[in-house]
Amino acid sequence: MTAKQQILIVGGGIMGVTAALELRRRSHEVTLIDPGPLPHPEASSTDISKMIRMDYGSDELYMDWMEEAFPRWHEWNELWGEELYHEDGFVIMTREEMRSGEFEYDSFRKLQQRGHQPERLDSQALAARFPAWNAALYVDGYYNARAGWAESGRVLTRLIDAARAAGVRLREGVAMRELLLDDARVRGVVLSDGAALRADAVIVAAGAWTPVLLPHLAEVMWVVGQPVMHFRPAEPALFALPNFTGFAADISNTGWYGFPLHQGVVKIANHGEGQRLDPRGTKEVQAGEEARFREFLRETFPALADAPCVQQRLCLYCDTWDGHFWVDWDREIPGLLVATGGSGHAFKFAPVLGELIADVLEGRENRFAARFAWRERGELGKEDARFWEG
Ligand SMILES: Cc1cc2nc3c(=O)[nH]c(=O)nc-3n(C[C@H](O)[C@H](O)[C@H](O)COP(=O)(O)OP(=O)(O)OC[C@H]3O[C@@H](n4cnc5c(N)ncnc54)[C@H](O)[C@@H]3O)c2cc1C
Structure with a gap:
């Protein structure tokens, strides 16, 4: 489909907004709706930071794709005249020696094979370079300079502004209630106030709200709440560059990861089982979570263990069955x-x-598309669902 189309995008998170910008660049007429204001404070994309990394175990497709994305992150920094992607590096440590077949070692080897230069770290090197760590507990790992973090909410705001300037019609305060169907074909959407909005094609990019809007997808994707907390350190320099970077702390066994000092806080998160939930309900961090976070901090970053926790949030993943x-x-x-x-x-x-x-919509070749194509729920492969954040 390459003729110019009327495209309606449901959802103004990173998926919806980047799609809107690219489709508009290709001269389509694009309308984007979101219950907003944009960026929506509850969108997963709206946050102070997200990790930007290429460590993906032995899964080279994502590494390959990130090798394309990194230069583009730098281009955005230049275009916007401010650094919203910070290439500060990323430390991945393990509590036992890294082993082949595990996420950390496989990432390290693949990075080397692809010509990157991850630096192996033992306890001694960790203590010397990154003193906030309890180095005695973390014996192996590496530092990857080709990684960092982005101020995701501010990135989204920039992209929304760019979409508006490019002629995307942004309709805030407007939610999709259901698809507008005619002869079993989508003709647009019915909005929450009952009005109809017509289009040639509809893209539903509603993140965690997608399986609610499209219940036939509930078998292959669902919503999981993951806790995130911000701690204000008494010794900020210990958690700022060059003493500290984004990290993953034995993440394949523990789920812990976090970010360097930003806005006076250290953001810590856990990529664990999380809580299955309905995104329309309340989203609260469960009682007992803060104690679990502090237990991790006490053993890994003792100087942060008693720091005030100034914010807690349950952030929503839209998890597919294979990740x-x-x-x-x-x-x-x-x-x-x-x-x-x-x-x-x-x-x-x-x-x-x-x-x-946009390539999928227009039916154009895209070498990454096959991985994300429609699929039945099946058995998990070795690398599926193993994309620990950090
Ligand atoms: C705790 C946490 C940590 C993460 N860390 C990282 C990280 O470090 N690195 C990384 O790469 N990724 C990370 N992610 C993942 C990343 O944030 C998400 O994959 C990404 O932001 C999803 O974008 P999205 O556009 O699909 O959804 P969202 O950003 O959630 O956007 C969905 C939009 O749909 C809108 N919407 C909802 N209902 C309707 C409706 N009825 N009609 C119209 N619009 C609607 C919402 O208002 C929202 O604006 C993390 C996620 C979480 C939760």
């Missing part, structure tokens, strides 16, 4: 394209996501 994103035409409903399933790791691909979604 890979979901970007394809709906198999059952013509005219509907789904772009979601971030599964806790999509933000880093922001500079290349819009192209993928």
Whole structure:
């Protein structure tokens, strides 16, 4: 489909906004709706920071794609005249020696094989370079300079401004209630006030709200709340560059990761089982979580263990059954394209996501598209669902 179309995008998170920008660049007429204001404070994309990294175990597709995304992150920094992507490096440590077949070692080896220069760290090197760590507990790992973090909410704001300037019609305070169907084909959406909005094609990019809007997807994707907390350190310099970077602390066994000092706080998060929930309900961090966070801090970053916790949030993953994103035409409903399933790791691909979604919509070749295509729920492979954030 390359003729110019009227495209309606449902959802103004990173998937929807990057798709809107790219489709508008390709001269389509684009309208984006979101219950907003944009960026929506509850969107997963709206946050102070997201990790931008290429460490993906032995899964080279994501590494390959990040190799395309990194230069584009730098281009955005230049375009915007301010650094919203900070290439500060990333430390991944383990409590036992890294082993082949595990996320950390496989990432390290693949980075080397692809010509990157991750630096192996033992306890001694960790203590010397990154003194906030309890180095006695972390014996192996590496530092990857080709990584960093982005001020995700501010990135989204920049992209929303760019979309508006490019002629995307942004309709805030407007939510999709259901698809507008005619002869079993999508003709647009019915809004929450009952009005109809027509289009040639509809892209549902509603993140965690997608399986609610499209219940036939509930078998292959669902919503999981993951706790995030901000701690204000008494010794900020210990948690700022060059003493500290984004990190993953034995993440394949523990789920812990975090960010260097930003806005006076250290953001710590856990990529664990999380809580399955309905995104329309209350989203509260469970009692007992703060104690669990402090237990981790006490053993890993003792100087942060008693720091005031100044913010807590339950952030929503739209998890697919295999952990890979979901970007394809709906198999059952013509005219509907789904772009979601971030599964806790999509933000880093922001500079290349819009192209993928637009290519799928236009039926153009895209070498990354097959991974994210429509698929039945099946057995998990070795690398599936293993994209720990950090
Ligand atoms: C705790 C946490 C940590 C993460 N850390 C990282 C990280 O470090 N690195 C990384 O790369 N990724 C990370 N991610 C994943 C990343 O944030 C997501 O994959 C990505 O932001 C998802 O973007 P999205 O556009 O699909 O969804 P969202 O950003 O959630 O946007 C969905 C939009 O749809 C809108 N919407 C909802 N209902 C409707 C409706 N009825 N009609 C119209 N619009 C609607 C919402 O208002 C929202 O604006 C993390 C996620 C979480 C939760």
